[in-house]
Amino acid sequence: MKKILSGSLALACLALAGSAFGQTCTPTAGTPALNGSNSNSTTAAFDTCTATNQLAIICSSTTPIGAATDAIWSITLGPGAISGNLTVNTTAPTYDMYVALMQGTCVDSAACPREADSGGAGGSETIDLTGLAAGQYFLAVTSFTSGQCGSTTISLPTLPVTLQGFSVE
Secondary structure, eight states: OHHHHHHHHHHHHHHHHHHTSSOBOOOOTTOOOBSGGGTTSBOOOEEGGGSOOOOSBOTTOOSBOOSSOOEEEEEEEOSSOOOSEEEEEEOOTTOOOEEEEEESSSBTTOOOSEEEOOSOTTOOEEEEOTTOOSEEEEEEEEOSSTTOOOEEEEEOOOOOOOOOOOOOO
16 A cells, blocks of 8 residues: 555656646747847837746756746847847846746747846846857746846847848849
């Protein structure tokens, strides 16, 4: 009987642990797609308190990011040379942001070529885009502390655009 109980308990733990991994995310409602059309500009303010907690872990890590809200933006980089800084600003003096740029798909196991968590409460976070490959990325703005959120803006560098047509007349 003890073995059956132990086995059942182990299976239940595995089932619960599995639900914390393999999570996907989608761009948060109200966040604009970031691409060449909004280069060298600052986005309208977005309150991350209106977002939901989509990810329990991030950046191929098993380190939990907590139950804080995860505001997600879709970003398309390139083609062409990519350079400059993407800066996330907040007006909330107690919001200690963590910012990650996920490459490819919006899942907890996605590689994060860039992360930022040095601004402290009320501070800005900056990600250097120099040298990144062209393609689809997702910007996650969250916190390691549950309940931390606030109004944010994103300052974008000039993002390369795709030539849609060319004519010599």
